[in-house]
Amino acid sequence: MQSVERKWEARLNVAHDDKMDDVIEKYLNLEDVVLESHPGADMSRIRAAFEFARNAHGPQLREDGTEYITHPLASAEIIAEIGLDEDSLCAALLHDCIEDTDVTFEDIKKHFGADVAQIVDGVTKLSRVNYTSKEEEQMDNLRKMLIAMAQDIRVILIKIADRLHNLRTLEHVSEERQRAKALETMEMYAPIAHRLGMQKIKWEMEDLSIRYLDPAGCKVITDDLEVRHAEDESFFRRVQTKITERLSEHGIECAVNGRIKHIYSIYRKMYGDNKVLSEVLDLYAFRVIVNDITDCYNVLGYIHDMYRPILGTFKDYIGTPKPNMYQSLHTTVIGSEGLPFEVQIRTWDMHQTAEYGIAAHWKYKEGKGGKVADEEKFAWVRRLLESQQDSDAQDFLQALKIDMFADEVFVFTPSGDVINLPAGSTPIDFAYSIHSEVGNKMTGAIVNGRLVPYAHILTNGDIVNIHTSNSAKGPSRDWLDIIRSSEARNKIRQWFKKEKREENIIHGKMSFEAELRHANISQEEATSEDVISKVLIRTSFNSMEDMYSAIGYGGISAQKVVNKVRDCLRAAERTKKKDTLLSRLEKKEAVQAKGVLGVTVEGLDNCLVKFAKCCSPVPGDPVIGFITRGFGVSVHRQDCANYIKAEKSEGEAGRWVRVAWADAEGQTYTTSIQIEVRDRKGIVVDIATVLNVLNVKMSSFTARDSSSGNAFVSIDISVKSRDELISAMAKIMSVPGVTDVRRGEG
Numbered sequence: 001m002q003s004v005e006r007k008w009e010a011r012l013n014v015a016h017d018d019k020m021d022d023v024i025e026k027y028l029n030l031e032d033v034v035l036e037s038h039p040g041a042d043m044s045r046i047r048a049a050f051e052f053a054r055n056a057h058g059p060q061l062r063e064d065g066t067e068y069i070t071h072p073l074a075s076a077e078i079i080a081e082i083g084l085d086e087d088s089l090c091a092a093l094l095h096d097c098i099e100d101t102d103v104t105f106e107d108i109k110k111h112f113g114a115d116v117a118q119i120v121d122g123v124t125k126l127s128r129v130n131y132t133s134k135e136e137e138q139m140d141n142l143r144k145m146l147i148a149m150a151q152d153i154r155v156i157l158i159k160i161a162d163r164l165h166n167l168r169t170l171e172h173v174s175e176e177r178q179r180a181k182a183l184e185t186m187e188m189y190a191p192i193a194h195r196l197g198m199q200k201i202k203w204e205m206e207d208l209s210i211r212y213l214d215p216a217g218c219k220v221i222t223d224d225l226e227v228r229h230a231e232d233e234s235f236f237r238r239v240q241t242k243i244t245e246r247l248s249e250h251g252i253e254c255a256v257n258g259r260i261k262h263i264y265s266i267y268r269k270m271y272g273d274n275k276v277l278s279e280v281l282d283l284y285a286f287r288v289i290v291n292d293i294t295d296c297y298n299v300l301g302y303i304h305d306m307y308r309p310i311l312g313t314f315k316d317y318i319g320t321p322k323p324n325m326y327q328s329l330h331t332t333v334i335g336s337e338g339l340p341f342e343v344q345i346r347t348w349d350m351h352q353t354a355e356y357g358i359a360a361h362w363k364y365k366e367g368k369g370g371k372v373a374d375e376e377k378f379a380w381v382r383r384l385l386e387s388q389q390d391s392d393a394q395d396f397l398q399a400l401k402i403d404m405f406a407d408e409v410f411v412f413t414p415s416g417d418v419i420n421l422p423a424g425s426t427p428i429d430f431a432y433s434i435h436s437e438v439g440n441k442m443t444g445a446i447v448n449g450r451l452v453p454y455a456h457i458l459t460n461g462d463i464v465n466i467h468t469s470n471s472a473k474g475p476s477r478d479w480l481d482i483i484r485s486s487e488a489r490n491k492i493r494q495w496f497k498k499e500k501r502e503e504n505i506i507h508g509k510m511s512f513e514a515e516l517r518h519a520n521i522s523q524e525e526a527t528s529e530d531v532i533s534k535v536l537i538r539t540s541f542n543s544m545e546d547m548y549s550a551i552g553y554g555g556i557s558a559q560k561v562v563n564k565v566r567d568c569l570r571a572a573e574r575t576k577k578k579d580t581l582l583s584r585l586e587k588k589e590a591v592q593a594k595g596v597l598g599v600t601v602e603g604l605d606n607c608l609v610k611f612a613k614c615c616s617p618v619p620g621d622p623v624i625g626f627i628t629r630g631f632g633v634s635v636h637r638q639d640c641a642n643y644i645k646a647e648k649s650e651g652e653a654g655r656w657v658r659v660a661w662a663d664a665e666g667q668t669y670t671t672s673i674q675i676e677v678r679d680r681k682g683i684v685v686d687i688a689t690v691l692n693v694l695n696v697k698m699s700s701f702t703a704r705d706s707s708s709g710n711a712f713v714s715i716d717i718s719v720k721s722r723d724e725l726i727s728a729m730a731k732i733m734s735v736p737g738v739t740d741v742r743r744g745e746g
């Protein structure tokens with residue numbers, strides 16, 4: 001011990017005064033605690049960390065006037081009590097170096113390795129958490145963030161130790177800070193300690209905090225307890241002795257101790273359930289710690305034999321552990337004095353877990369071997385907590401599912417609000433999450449006090465401050481490539497949409513054209529009236545300008561528009577091909593049809609066609625075909641009496657086929673007309689003259705008298721179409737003496 005002392009004196013070159021004595025005493029205490037749980041521990045690194053921290057903090061003092069180093073020392077002692085490893089102890093000693101001295105991350109890494117440096121860095125970031133009491137949602141975020149930030153559970157444990165020591169020495173700070181720290185502890189750190197199963201620390205935190213939060217309410221309790229103190233002590237002794245004696249009679253090795261329940265739990269029962277101290281049922285608690293689980297249940301039997309159990313108070317947390325791994329048997333009994341008290345029965349292992357929770361499972365590693373990767377350590381914690389099933393723990397289980405926030409990052413506003421962003425977010429994302437105006441007027445970003453580029457990737461716990469100016473140019477298009485949050489994306493697009501139509505149109509047109517080149521589509525093709533009108537309809541823009549503008553501000557991607565252009569071009573191409581094919585096919589049909597008198601028969605190629613004599617149709621007449629037996633298809637007018645009659649005959653219904661006039665230019669068709677005339681000389685010449693004028697060829701002419709004195713003239717003429725036939729008939733009708741003209745009916 002002497003050599004250690006001398007070494008510091010030489011190194012620190014400070015007077016050997018009382019303060020220094022005190023510091024060295026405290027350090028030696030720490031060594032004792034470490035050696036107690038880990039007899040073979042190598043002290044050299046821990047000592048080096050102590051010296052390093054002492055030098056770094058130098059003459060800094062705490063509010064209570066002690067050297068600053070006493071605080072890291074005390075935090076390290078708590079870590080040693082918990083039984084954490086060497087790295088944790090070094091980190092605890094160094095935990096305020098980065099925050100409060102000139103020491104950097106690199107310095108620590110150089111002297112103590114990357115692990116220690118990272119833990120210290122993690123604690124530093126947690127310390128920057130600018131906590132103010134918030135709505136539950138914010139609290140939840142904040143707790144999540146702490147866990148997510150920690151990355152290594154040791155960071156949280158050191159932060160808890162740090163906080164515990166600060167609470168223990170809180171009396172020296174201002175009342176305002178006392179309340180703030182106490183509240184933060186109640187809302188943040190005590191719940192975390194609880195969920196990590198660190199009951200001992202949780203209780204101490206709560207008891208210390210409530211004293212500052214409700215001094216008057218606490219005083220009622222402590223005064224009351226003070227009055228009963230002597231009496232209580234003797235009660236504890238009596239019960240303790242009685243139990244110990246009884247158990248040793250039965251050969252059970254045990255440790256029994258009694259205590260008053262911690263103040264905050266009494267406080268909650270009194271003020272929460274509106275009771276006075278004497279009404280609080282389980283004010284007294286005894287703990288019986290034994291070697292194995294069988295003994296636990298044996299002890300329970302003896303206790304129930306000695307004291308009358310209160311019904312419904314027995315709880316078996318050995319069979320069903322609490323979510324935070326707590327295991328014990330609980331029972332409340334009534335003592336001979338009529339005082340009820342709770343007995344908790346557990347093994348030493350369970351006791352360790354009950355006091356230190358997760359940390360109890362954090363085995364100190366003597367050697368360097370068997371190092372577990374951080375990720376694995378966390379996975380272990382996670383599995384552990386997930387395997388528990390208790391609705392009470394749900395909220396925190398959520399918070400501990402680290403991998404659930406692997407895609408999230410939590411950062412702070414300068415006023416300490418937690419902002420939750422997608423992982424990989426930049427200060428731009430942050431700015432837009434605050435308000436679109438902050439983003440639009442952004443001129444620079446300060447992260448943790450340092451100016452950073454816009455593309456800087458934010459990490460958990462960063463404090464982000466955005467500089468804005470009314471003369472800011474507004475977002476740049478490049479930002480869209482940097483940002484990660486859809487919120488920022490939407491807001492930036494919105495801005496471009498509103499602010500920069502002209503520019504958007506130019507940019508949009510350029511992107512569109514670039515994309516066209518990329519797709520190997522010529523601009524002329526793409527912007528032809530035909531194509532663009534279809535594209536506009538399909539993208540629901542009113543004009544090319546609107547479309548360009550939207551591309552410009554990112555409302556639609558140029559690629560998407562070009563895809564539509566390509567679709568339209570393909571469709572047009574297809575139609576064109578189809579038309580070509582069709583017309584070629586039709587031509588072929590027409591050629592065939594010409595050979596068979598300008599009629600096509602549906603479903604039949606090359607069949608023999610003839611025109612029915614009965615109605616002699618001409619092109620333009622609605623026609624129908626009849627499949628004759630052996631003479632091909634006979635074409636009738638649809639108003640042909642024979643057809644009308646025959647259609648109704650069932651046996652032949654299937655033989656009518658649809659036929660159509662084909663384009664057969666120059667072809668003429670012979671049909672007959674019946675003309676009724678008043679018997680008049682020279683009328684036949686007149687009719688022949690009219691037809692001659694029309695250039696309609698007449699091939700036969702028969703006339704017969706009718707009984708009424710009129711005459712019927714039947715002529716056969718050759719016409720190209722129904723139109724020609726009708727005009728010929730009209731002309732004949734206009735010949736004086738003609739009283740009627742009609743188509744021949746066979």
Ligand code: MN
Nearest residue numbers: 071095096162
């Ligand atoms: Mn500290």
